[in-house]
Amino acid sequence: MSVAERQLALDLPHRPALEREDFLVTTANAMAVAWIDQWPQWGQPALLLYGPASSGKTHLASVWRRVSGAVMVQPEALLERDPPELLVGAAGAVVDDLDRLLDTVAEASEIERALFHLYNVLREQGGHLLVTGCALPKQWALTLPDLRSRLAAAPAVEIGPPDDRLLEAVMVKLFADRQLRVAPEVIRFLLARMERSFAAVRALVAALDRASLAERRDITIPLARRVLDDIQGYTENEAHEEGS
Amino acid sequence: MARFGTDNGFSQSGRIESGGGQGSGDSNRGGPGGRISSQERPLGGSGMAGRESESAVEEQWARVRGRLRSEVGEAAFRSWLKPLTLVGMREDVVRMSVPTRFMRDWVSSNYADRIRALWKSEQQSLTGVEIIVQAPREAPANDTALAGTVNGSGGTAARVDSDSAESQPAQSPAAPAQPQPQPQPQPQPEVEVTASDSGLYESRDSTFNDLSAPLDPRFTFENFVVGKPNELAYAAARRLAEAATTPFNPLFLYGGVGLGKTHLMHAIAWHLHSRSPRKKIIYLSAEKFMYQFVRALRTKSTMAFKEQFRSVDVLMIDDVQFIGGREATQEEFFHTFNALVDDNRQVVISADKSPSDLEGVEERMRSRLGWGLVADIHPTTYELRLSILQAKAEEMGTAIPLKVMEFLAYKISSNVRELEGALNRIAAHATLVGREVTLEGTQEVLHDVLRANDRRVTIEDIQKKVAQHYNVRVSDMSSARRARAVARPRQVAMYLSKQLTSRSLPEIGRKFGGRDHTTVMHAVKKVDELRSTDATFAEDVDLLRRMLEG
Numbered sequence: 061m062s063v064a065e066r067q068l069a070l071d072l073p074h075r076p077a078l079e080r081e082d083f084l085v086t087t088a089n090a091m092a093v094a095w096i097d098q099w100p101q102w103g104q105p106a107l108l109l110y111g112p113a114s115s116g117k118t119h120l121a122s123v124w125r126r127v128s129g130a131v132m133v134q135p136e137a138l139l140e141r142d143p144p145e146l147l148v149g150a151a152g153a154v155v156d157d158l159d160r161l162l163d164t165v166a167e168a169s170e171i172e173r174a175l176f177h178l179y180n181v182l183r184e185q186g187g188h189l190l191v192t193g194c195a196l197p198k199q200w201a202l203t204l205p206d207l208r209s210r211l212a213a214a215p216a217v218e219i220g221p222p223d224d225r226l227l228e229a230v231m232v233k234l235f236a237d238r239q240l241r242v243a244p245e246v247i248r249f250l251l252a253r254m255e256r257s258f259a260a261v262r263a264l265v266a267a268l269d270r271a272s273l274a275e276r277r278d279i280t281i282p283l284a285r286r287v288l289d290d291i292q293g294y295t296e297n298e299a300h301e302e303g304s
Numbered sequence: 305m306a307r308f309g310t311d312n313g314f315s316q317s318g319r320i321e322s323g324g325g326q327g328s329g330d331s332n333r334g335g336p337g338g339r340i341s342s343q344e345r346p347l348g349g350s351g352m353a354g355r356e357s358e359s360a361v362e363e364q365w366a367r368v369r370g371r372l373r374s375e376v377g378e379a380a381f382r383s384w385l386k387p388l389t390l391v392g393m394r395e396d397v398v399r400m401s402v403p404t405r406f407m408r409d410w411v412s413s414n415y416a417d418r419i420r421a422l423w424k425s426e427q428q429s430l431t432g433v434e435i436i437v438q439a440p441r442e443a444p445a446n447d448t449a450l451a452g453t454v455n456g457s458g459g460t461a462a463r464v465d466s467d468s469a470e471s472q473p474a475q476s477p478a479a480p481a482q483p484q485p486q487p488q489p490q491p492q493p494e495v496e497v498t499a500s501d502s503g504l505y506e507s508r509d510s511t512f513n514d515l516s517a518p519l520d521p522r523f524t525f526e527n528f529v530v531g532k533p534n535e536l537a538y539a540a541a542r543r544l545a546e547a548a549t550t551p552f553n554p555l556f557l558y559g560g561v562g563l564g565k566t567h568l569m570h571a572i573a574w575h576l577h578s579r580s581p582r583k584k585i586i587y588l589s590a591e592k593f594m595y596q597f598v599r600a601l602r603t604k605s606t607m608a609f610k611e612q613f614r615s616v617d618v619l620m621i622d623d624v625q626f627i628g629g630r631e632a633t634q635e636e637f638f639h640t641f642n643a644l645v646d647d648n649r650q651v652v653i654s655a656d657k658s659p660s661d662l663e664g665v666e667e668r669m670r671s672r673l674g675w676g677l678v679a680d681i682h683p684t685t686y687e688l689r690l691s692i693l694q695a696k697a698e699e700m701g702t703a704i705p706l707k708v709m710e711f712l713a714y715k716i717s718s719n720v721r722e723l724e725g726a727l728n729r730i731a732a733h734a735t736l737v738g739r740e741v742t743l744e745g746t747q748e749v750l751h752d753v754l755r756a757n758d759r760r761v762t763i764e765d766i767q768k769k770v771a772q773h774y775n776v777r778v779s780d781m782s783s784a785r786r787a788r789a790v791a792r793p794r795q796v797a798m799y800l801s802k803q804l805t806s807r808s809l810p811e812i813g814r815k816f817g818g819r820d821h822t823t824v825m826h827a828v829k830k831v832d833e834l835r836s837t838d839a840t841f842a843e844d845v846d847l848l849r850r851m852l853e854g
Contacts, residue, residue: 084404094736103728110752142595173626177591184517196752205656206623209561209718213725215732216752221806225383232410244380244414252821257806292808 083119086226089219096124104214105183109192110159111219114230114258117192120219121154124190128152135161138174143181151187153178159193159200172204179210227256234265235279240272242279249281253288267291361398364426365390371422376415384411391438396431398423401438408437515596515612516586522699523570529695531688534564537679541568544650545575552677554641554651558658559681562721565654569620572652576618583617591626594633601632613640620652624673628664638669645672689713689723696724702731708746715754726750744850751853761804761852763797763815769852770797773844782817795827796845802828804852 085093092109095102109117124130130152137146138155147153155161155175162168182189193200197216202208222230228251235242254264267287272279369388373381387407391399400419402408411419412435420433525545530538537557544555557565573585588596600609613619619640627634644651655662659674684692690713697704704727716723733749734741747754767781774793781794794816801812802824809821816824835842 084407091733091736098732098736101732103732104725142599173591177595180517180589180592198753205561209721212718212753213562213721213728215725215729218752228383229404229407236409241413248380252825253808253810255806255808255811256802260806292811 083116083123084226084229086223086229088221088223088226089116089120092120092217092219095215095217096120096127099124099128100188102188102215105187106179106189106191106211106214108197108211108214108216109190109219110194110197110216112221112258113194114262115219115222117219118156121156121190121192125152125154128188130154130188130190132156133178135165135171138178139167139170143178146178147181147187151182151185152189153182153187154190154192156192157194158191159195159197162201168201169203172202172207176204176207176210179207222256222258222261224251224256227251227261230258231261231265234262238265238269240265240269240279242268246279246281246284250284250288255292264288264291358392361393362390364423368419368422368426372415372418375418385415388435389438391436396427396429397434398427398430398432399434399436401436403438405437408435411435515588517588517592519570519573519587521574523567524574525571527695527699528564528567528571529688529692531685531691533682533684533688534559537564537568537681540677540679541572544652545572545579550648550650553645553648554653554673554676556659556673556676556678557652557654557681558656558678560656560683560719562719563681563684564720565681566622569622569652569654573618573620584615585618585620586613586616587620587622589622589626590624590637593621593637594627594630597633597636606636610636610640614643616644616649618650618652619644620654622654624653624655625657625662628662630664634666634669638666638672641669641672645675651676684717684720684723686713686717689717689720692720692723693727696727697731700727700731702734702741704731704741705743707743708741711743711746715750722753726753744846747850763801763805763807763812766800766804766852767797767815770800770848773848782815784817795830796848798824798827799831799845800849800852803849 083093089111092111095107095109099107109120111117121132125132129150131147131150131154133146133153133155155178158175161171165171179189181187191211191214197211200211202211228247231247231250232242250264254260264287267290268279268284271283271287275283277283369385372385376385384407387402388400388411389402391401393399402411416433416435420430423433424430525538525542528534528538537559540552540555541557543551557568559565569587573587576583576585597606597609600606621637627637641651653673657663658678658680659670662670662673665673690709693704693709693713697709708730712723712726716726730741730746730749734745739745768778770793771778771781774789774796776790776793780790781797783790785791798812798816801807801815802809805812807815809824813819813821813824831845835845
């Protein structure tokens, strides 16, 4: 068997290497991953995935797309095309960031109707719809009662706030994305003192990158301390104590 | 037989193997769990001389791990080194895997030297250490689901493993050299399988025109739970389904979303179908009627469209409110409706409002819709909800404690669809985590539905609640007192503050009387320890957590 054939065979496993390799499963997102893995046993035609920005919803959605062959449905397409045209034979669809979409577009009610129709078509075909969003689903600005009730009946799974391991991994990833090499003790220093959210780690990494670039020096504990201090008014007490 | 040939032992495909070796024997079977190999199994294989035995390598690995753990400390070990898995050793190169790419980069750049040195001390002849990326083993449940899906594309399992020359192309229809015959643009040919996987719908038969939506087999009269709020609609549907002639025309069912209109319509169709299999029945939603009509206009096939609708014996249109405001569709629908009713064919309509309240619908139409029997479905009562849950739980074959059903019936009063959705979720969750359904578990799973609002818990909330629970003063949360009676609750509160808020540890420390962030870390560690050794304590903490998340 040639190498090429063997590699192609690898596209068939449950979770394709490309998607899965980059996704760290911890307690914060384990249930979400389990639900994605559970497909097609969702019990309902839809699954809602919600959690803070940058928590990996879109990533998980694409893991599911690879498994299910589902199509990613863009808002414009939803408005312009009928479900059969959108699905082109696929038995699944992903609508990303629905709550933000409903809050920002003028055609929100048209989006809802189109989505309702898409849901119904998928349901008839025994297909599935994955919808992601940030807020608690019951707070999504859904005004079409028919759609609202269908989505309310769907399992909703949350990607929770990051636990220590996830926060650490995300921080390492964000540093790696910027080609920054940061020593483990610096990471530990930051983790013990920063606000523990996806958004905070993103802001912090960006600030450290800027500072390191401006001062042309590596990211060390003293630099980290200063940047943290700037960001969150991290005070002299802790800094002093850690200096030992 | 050697599972892995000499040339692919370390390739990425080492991760996958067939349940029973190469050949056609199991190419269409793919039993559960057979496809994904145990990644911890050292790459064995017969006939390779000069190799450490598997168990010796395992033992060395255990020692290397133990020493790594003590060298780098528990926290770093847990985050980065614990996920390292031994893949195997070959030709003096030891191979380990991690589940993600960052982890590989991180481990390689920070711990590679130590790992190499430790392995070297176990085995002098070692020449290299490799860390590869490998997805973790799947849970058994997935394997089953997956095996079923992949089988749909034919012989995958056998192909991956067959590196022998006898492997026949016939066994691998999806092989790269042979494009799929189906005109499917999207990758996975198995998507088609999912339609039957879900078990939702029977395939169509001749009764139902292809304009008709498939009927849900669960939606029968037998499965409809009758109570005060829906008994009128139920009786009307039943009467229509059992009558020899058209008792009233149309039957107009209305009520809020998720109360069972669709269920009754499907039940009528099933019943009519079983009585007279040759009757032509179309069931579809109004919005689908609209889309079909618009398409017919576009493709200039409106005549065919009209023909199809006007030749049926029974027409059922669900959610007719959706044609409100769409004039052309409404017009067409009105003609179809009149033609059928005039011809004494049965029409069944559902909507969320009574005919006279339909918005955007012409007056003449509203009045005609109300000519037959109009039956409404009222919002559910607690008793009806409870009976529905009992019936549904029985149907699902899941043991749901009465306490849980009462809780759901009490809490989820909006409609039946959401009620059943909630029941599905808790049953699915119980299966997923392999635990029985309990009231606590239910509250946790449904916290997004039950929670009144998304208000973030504050450290002050936590301090108050914890103090109340342990019967200490809130001021003790920030006092300097060290007596265990106050120190322990304080630690619990710090622990919960870390779990439930995103506040930094120094900030948490400040709110507890200006304590240091290391004190917070110590509290978290202490509570974690106690939770694992003291079940009562663990329950206490979990209870507090639930109350706070409320």
